[in-house]
Amino acid sequence: MIKALFKFDKHIPKDAVVVDTTSGTSKDFKELSPFVLHAxxxxxxxxxxxxxxxxxxxxxxxxxxxxxxxxxxxxxxxxxxxxxxxxxxxxxxxxxxxxxxxxxxxxxxxTARKLLYIPYYSRNVERTQSFINLFKLTIRCNLDQVDLVLLDYDAYDHRALGMTLKDVVNNPNKKCGHAFVLVSLLTGEPLV
Known part of the structure; x- marks a missing residue:
């Protein structure tokens, strides 16, 4: 399973593969960050x-x-x-x-999330080596049956709250960070 979590979440599964998707990450995944991604x-x-x-x-x-x-x-x-x-x-x-x-x-x-944030982040991140690296890692995690956790400042365990990705996007009271977009791109679960 792939999940997005807050960068400093205290409940990251011990046996999960963890990828920091923020600008402070390794160069292999740096372009996943909106702070680095060219758009x-x-x-x-x-x-x-x-x-x-x-x-x-x-x-x-x-x-x-x-x-x-x-x-x-x-x-x-x-x-x-x-x-x-x-x-x-x-x-x-x-x-x-x-x-x-x-x-x-x-x-x-x-509406701005749906017409700007999600499509423009998706379109640009999919063209990066960082996304290719993440996609390959996702395949390895699936084959090894290991959870993949994507860390982001604007993420939280939406499933623990009974939410779908669409719920995340449509909730005006919660953040919708780029890690949720990555989860959608990697799993096919729709955001909109």
Whole structure:
């Protein structure tokens, strides 16, 4: 079985194969991290996600992003340094500005996960050597009947809570880290 867990979870099965999917991992799996993953037009996937969020100071009088947003976003997309909290920890975005039905629109948190985070992370991570390494490791774990645990800051034992991956994606009160996307890619369990 493959599961995603919080990076510092105290209940990691002792006999499981554990892969840290964060930026602090070994080079074999480093590109799994949104902090490292290249995701055109962004240098880092994390920045594509974070700099697509619109904050109050970036709202025009019409409620759409103003010129300051586009300048801020453009700078964020070309920055090679990942920014988890570009407006400071605790800052709440008004919405995410992303493509829907062929045009940029205001997206709520869950819709943004479905239209931006999941498909763009998936599309870009599947092209990496790190994902190929993880896929091969998954096959070995399956053959050896050993659990595979993917560690992520934004993961938790969703199965222990009686949740499917779709439940994880649709829960506005819980994080939906990239390790859940990896579980979906490796198992075929749908996220959306």
């Amino acid at each position: 055109p037009p962004a240098k880092r996937f994390e920045n594509l996600w974070q700099f697509s969020k619109v904050y109050r100071q970036h709202l025009g009088v019409d409620g759409k992003p103003n010129a300051d947003f586009y300048k801020w976003r453009a700078e964020g997309l070309v920055d090679t340094k990942p920014h988890r909290y570009p407006m400071g920890k605790g800052a709440k975005p008004e919405y995410t500005w992303w493509l829907k039905d062929g045009a940029f629109q205001q997206l709520d948190y869950i």
